[in-house]
Amino acid sequence: MDDEQLIEEGLADRLAAGSPEFERFVDITARRPSGDAGAGHYRDPKEHEESFALALSALELTPADRYVELCFGGGQVLERALETVERAAGIDHSPDMLALALELNADAVTAGRLELVQGDVHELPWADGEFTCAACTNAFFFIERPGAFLAEVRRVLAPRGRFVLLTAVRDAAWNGPWAPALRTYEPDTLRSLLLDAGFAEASVDESSGQQLAVAAVR
Numbered sequence: 001m002d003d004e005q006l007i008e009e010g011l012a013d014r015l016a017a018g019s020p021e022f023e024r025f026v027d028i029t030a031r032r033p034s035g036d037a038g039a040g041h042y043r044d045p046k047e048h049e050e051s052f053a054l055a056l057s058a059l060e061l062t063p064a065d066r067y068v069e070l071c072f073g074g075g076q077v078l079e080r081a082l083e084t085v086e087r088a089a090g091i092d093h094s095p096d097m098l099a100l101a102l103e104l105n106a107d108a109v110t111a112g113r114l115e116l117v118q119g120d121v122h123e124l125p126w127a128d129g130e131f132t133c134a135a136c137t138n139a140f141f142f143i144e145r146p147g148a149f150l151a152e153v154r155r156v157l158a159p160r161g162r163f164v165l166l167t168a169v170r171d172a173a174w175n176g177p178w179a180p181a182l183r184t185y186e187p188d189t190l191r192s193l194l195l196d197a198g199f200a201e202a203s204v205d206e207s208s209g210q211q212l213a214v215a216a217v218r
């Protein structure tokens with residue numbers, strides 16, 4: 001099956017959850033987007049617009065912020081954050097997402113305002129306390145070791161730093177054919193994960209139909 005056909009089958013919910021075909025569908029469309037058919041979608045991921053707006057609103061960015069984004073995908077949130085902040089950075093493990101985000105944010109990269117890295121978010125390539133705020137949208141459900149990831153985010157944030165996480169609610173219709181591949185958490189569990197990772201405060205709100213967690217370093 002070629003990638004286009006695989007995506008068609010996956011979107012139609014015809015692949016058996018857990019099968020090699022299903023896992024490849026999840027990888028190329030979302031977990032590590034790749035190829036024209038899988039990655040091209042992230043040029044303009046309209047269905048993520050609401051989560052982008054929620055994340056940016058919860059971040060309350062100021063020009064003095066140093067912003068880092070985990071799993072940046074096509075780079076749209078970075079582009080918007082750079083309308084306010086002077087400096088930003090981001091990490092994603094997909095080479096195709098790195099290429100898209102570089103293309104979208106070429107001016108900021110050339111100007112030395114944005115650093116984009118290809119890598120795994122379980123190990124962040126930045127020093128302790130390097131950023132004042134961080135965000136991660138539509139990706140936490142793929143993170144295999146959430147405790148290790150959150151501790152890394154906490155580590156690179158400065159005192160009083162804040163972190164905004166947008167992720168899937170269990171059983172939401174929006175999870176679509178990807179649902180069997182997504183790790184979801186009860187609000188109390190997610191809050192505990194954030195506190196255990198060293199955040200001093202954490203709240204989780206599901207009123208938008210997505211899970212919005214806001215955590216702060218004291």
Ligand SMILES: C[S@@+](CC[C@H](N)C(=O)[O-])C[C@H]1O[C@@H](n2cnc3c(N)ncnc32)[C@H](O)[C@@H]1O
Binds near residue numbers: 048074
């Ligand atoms: C569904 S996409 C969301 C992209 C973007 N944040 C958005 O909301 O449109 C998930 C992203 O997480 C990235 N990702 C998943 N697991 C990762 C990991 N362990 N380390 C780095 N990036 C990861 C994927 O490459 C992909 O770009």
